Amino acid sequence: MLFKEGLSRYLPECWKDGSDHILALHKTNLLEKNTPGSKQRTGNYQGRSLRVTDTETGFYYTNGQAYTLGVNSAYECLTGLHGDELFGRNMNELVDNRYFDRSVSLMVLEQGRSVTIPQHVLKTGQKVMVTGNPVFDEEGKILLVVTTVKPLRNNKGKKVNGPTQANHLVELEGIGTVVAESEAMKQVVNRAIRAAYSDATVLIQGESGVGKEVVARIIHEYSPRKHKPFMVVNAAAIPGELFEAELFGYRPGAFTGARREGYPGLVKAAEGGTLFLDEISEVPLSAQVKLLRLIQNKELYPLGSGQPERIDVRIVAASNQNLVRLVREGRFRQDLYYRLNVIPIYIPPLANRREDIIPLASHFFNLYLDRYNIKKILTPEACRELQSYRWPGNVRELQNLMERLVVLSSGVKITAHMVARELEAQVEQSTTCFSPKTPENLEKALEEFEKDLIQHALQVYSTQEEASRALGIHRSTLARKIKKYFS
Numbered sequence: 001m002l003f004k005e006g007l008s009r010y011l012p013e014c015w016k017d018g019s020d021h022i023l024a025l026h027k028t029n030l031l032e033k034n035t036p037g038s039k040q041r042t043g044n045y046q047g048r049s050l051r052v053t054d055t056e057t058g059f060y061y062t063n064g065q066a067y068t069l070g071v072n073s074a075y076e077c078l079t080g081l082h083g084d085e086l087f088g089r090n091m092n093e094l095v096d097n098r099y100f101d102r103s104v105s106l107m108v109l110e111q112g113r114s115v116t117i118p119q120h121v122l123k124t125g126q127k128v129m130v131t132g133n134p135v136f137d138e139e140g141k142i143l144l145v146v147t148t149v150k151p152l153r154n155n156k157g158k159k160v161n162g163p164t165q166a167n168h169l170v171e172l173e174g175i176g177t178v179v180a181e182s183e184a185m186k187q188v189v190n191r192a193i194r195a196a197y198s199d200a201t202v203l204i205q206g207e208s209g210v211g212k213e214v215v216a217r218i219i220h221e222y223s224p225r226k227h228k229p230f231m232v233v234n235a236a237a238i239p240g241e242l243f244e245a246e247l248f249g250y251r252p253g254a255f256t257g258a259r260r261e262g263y264p265g266l267v268k269a270a271e272g273g274t275l276f277l278d279e280i281s282e283v284p285l286s287a288q289v290k291l292l293r294l295i296q297n298k299e300l301y302p303l304g305s306g307q308p309e310r311i312d313v314r315i316v317a318a319s320n321q322n323l324v325r326l327v328r329e330g331r332f333r334q335d336l337y338y339r340l341n342v343i344p345i346y347i348p349p350l351a352n353r354r355e356d357i358i359p360l361a362s363h364f365f366n367l368y369l370d371r372y373n374i375k376k377i378l379t380p381e382a383c384r385e386l387q388s389y390r391w392p393g394n395v396r397e398l399q400n401l402m403e404r405l406v407v408l409s410s411g412v413k414i415t416a417h418m419v420a421r422e423l424e425a426q427v428e429q430s431t432t433c434f435s436p437k438t439p440e441n442l443e444k445a446l447e448e449f450e451k452d453l454i455q456h457a458l459q460v461y462s463t464q465e466e467a468s469r470a471l472g473i474h475r476s477t478l479a480r481k482i483k484k485y486f487s
Helices: 020-028 073-079 091-096 104-111 183-196 212-221 240-248 285-297 323-328 334-340 354-372 380-388 394-408 416-432 442-460 464-471 475-486
Strands: 058-063 068-071 115-121 126-136 142-151 169-172 176-179 202-205 230-234 274-278 314-319 343-346
Touching: 058 073, 073 126, 073 142, 091 104, 104 115, 104 126, 104 142, 176 354, 183 212, 183 343, 202 212, 212 230, 212 274, 212 314, 240 285, 285 334, 323 334, 354 380, 354 394, 380 416, 394 416, 442 464, 442 475, 464 475
Parallel strands: 202 314, 202 343, 230 274, 274 314
Antiparallel strands: 058 068, 058 142, 115 126, 126 142, 169 176
């Protein structure tokens, strides 16, 4: 007998008073692991599947080891999943295979209490609200997890039918919160999630600071490779003469100065996972042909080796440059561009998706309030000031401003005047470097202009790599000039 006399005291409140589904569970003897006539299914659980049909609420049942015992027909209607493909399978397996974004049953088993969360059924695109309830045995151990499943409703209380777009706050494990209030960003997030299920190369394009790496991480986290490495390689940060050695590795003694034991390379470090090649436009032409071979044949040649090595890695690339223009100018291989651009994703600048500005500002504001343990509020007038700004530095500029406001502003309220003052100071810093001066001669004038130009670029861009690209010089050249003018 599954539910012995007196066992009801261990049940959640919502399942007491003789609920019909408890009677159904009682009759199925679902904890018998070798029921005669049962058919073995995926995983280590054998038994009869449970199907309850007399309710409009969906039910999902798992045992204390997270194996699926059954669902009812309402669950199948709500989610689009069939009980036969779920029965006997462990929830960890279903999450890993991207049936669900997360499992409330696993949360209940971990926390030992009822848990309610919104759940994304990734297999069908449906979104539902689920509540997992633990059922305890007489020793207080979790015997079952009974999960109720109901339609997800929007802010107006209306039922959301069919696949839904991304919410404006998308919580992603290993990534954090992704803000997607605008329709444009919802499409970006949903396109990234759809792209995750294949191994096709993805090319993410957009201005500096729009969040290309975040989108690349979404692709990785939603892919079957999520438990393998996510390797970020900024092509602009690697000197051209060292690019092939850093990316593809080398054999011992391959060149003067090489490590005695050799070097496996960054591609090899991403084995089984995702290789994110940021600023792909900066890859030297000499290395682009090797990168093309890696994508086409899944093999690479370490420096000093005549034998190819097989590699299993998914390529996601990103650029803030117009690659089509670079192809026309002969600075980027056309065949490599087409190989990378199998699944293109374009992230619009923040100025073109103004619906995201306030949700992003609120998210960053609360983030830094928690980080610095400060209590402040953002006034409606301040929000309007934020909304009217153009944000040439995109999300990164907005994030930096919100941190600055939290840390430096006096008082509890962040006013429109405070926001305007910080933005004006930012603009003033970027323009003062071009103020007229009276140099002694032309050589001195050129040096002063070069110094001001570099100083301006370092203030506008967050890294030396970005500044060097904007100035049209190599990063090592910029480093030398920084040392000359500012050290």
